[in-house]
Amino acid sequence: MSTGEKVLWWVAGLAIVVYALFPVVWILSLSLKSNAGLTENRFWPSEVTWSNYQLILTGDASDLFLPALRNSIGIALIATLIAVVLATLTAYAVSRLQFPGKKLLLTTALAVAIFPVISIVTPLFNIWRTIGLYDTWPGLIIPYLAVTLPLAIWTLSAFFREIPWDMEQAAQVDGATTWQAFTKVIVPLAVPGVFTTAIIAFFLAWNDFVFGISLTSTDASRPVPAALAFFTGASQFEEPTGATSAAAVVVTIPVVIIVLVFQRRIVAGLTNGAVKG
Template identity: 65%
Template sequence: MSPRVKWGLALLSIPIMLWTVIPLLWMVALSFKDAASQSNAPDMNMFGNFWPKEPTLQNYREIFVGSARDLFVPALMNSIIVCLVSTLISVILAMFCAYAISRLDFPGKRIILGTALTVSFFPVISLVTPLYDLWRAIGLFDTIPGLVLPYLSLTLPLSIWIMTAFFQQIPWEMEQAAQVDGATSWQAFRKVIVPLAAPGVFTTAIITFFTAWNDFVFAISLTSERARTVPAALAFFTGASQFEQPTGAIMAGAVVVTIPVVILVLVFQRRIVAGLTSGAVKG
């Protein structure tokens, strides 16, 4: 790649990064503003009313120890539990399903993949009404399992597709060599196939976690109070009066919710890149 092309791509990436970063910075700036600063008072803000001159942690205290604590903290715990359980179940089931699809030859294999792809494109909003009636009838409404099961319908098809592509890239001869050395089929899968597919497993787990973490439709429709997650809880924030919008508290909650996503990407960045590019080059 010539220097001219490199500089051209670098210049092209600048507006793209600004387009992505500025809304996030605006969210952070609002979380540090008090009610007076949010009124766009020029004497209390700088950079065109973008950043407060005197940042405050009032909004963060509001959601952790203030009046919004009873709404935000339980919702944050529910989000962590629901997303971790959904991710674990989805990855385990997708791992076995993808292994069977990529290694075994049985009738209906293409139908399973096609069905998984069709389900992943199915409109979520169309499932809410029948699930709401069913969950109310069988006692799953406003429960953790009542959210985990619908989340599997979102994450499992995508996980199967991603992991199937990774397992198909692993040479079958390596598994056969392990069996020749005395390993059982389960030992070959656990000690040979799974470590080789680790980048794909990590990539699938992180994408699955993000999908469940950011869901709003199921969270607000299938919960009331006990199992409500953070995306739904933010919609119920109220101000000091009926005429005041809790913009700062909502932005503080959004920043807190974004932190786990950033941490996961930073910690597992190399594995994500390795997983996304696995199989791109043969040989």
């Protein structure tokens, strides 16, 4: 690569990073400003204060924020876990077996994935209230599964298709049952796919606002994105901008951690050396 090209790549890369990180930095900056500082018309705070974080973690807003954080983490993790387990089994069947209705299943899954979420919220609200799922964890986990499963199935079946059939047949000849071949050979090989799917599923559940705000009413199940809408300022004339920003920063942290942790697992070329070189 010539020097000119290198410079071009650096400039382009930098532009993208700035573009992507600007809102994040802006929120971070807002969360560190005092109430007075918010109206200063400056990008960086003139004086860094942790009061917003104190407010949401230990202060008045903690009653709203902490239970929401707990709900968000619990619901997103459970939904992810179920989605990954179900999607792994389904994707395996889809990629390995020929069965009647396979096309239909995949098409339906895709249709569900692209279905506008907002249009099913109202009917869901009514049904949930009738059958008692309104404002409960399962009441959110179930719709999250509906959204994440199709995506997870599509992603994972692509991964499974990459794994050579021979691996599984070799395992069967070596004395494995179908289940053993699946758990001891196929799943370990699909680990990068499983983690990718887990991240996607977790994000979808973690970032959801529409279901969160419509299907909950109390601390019992309200997730963070919905709870942020209920923050109030010190008086009714004051916007809770600082507190909201601080909460947004706090909920971003787990996502960053999860990506960093899982990123190591998502190594391409895990199947290197399986078959001929």
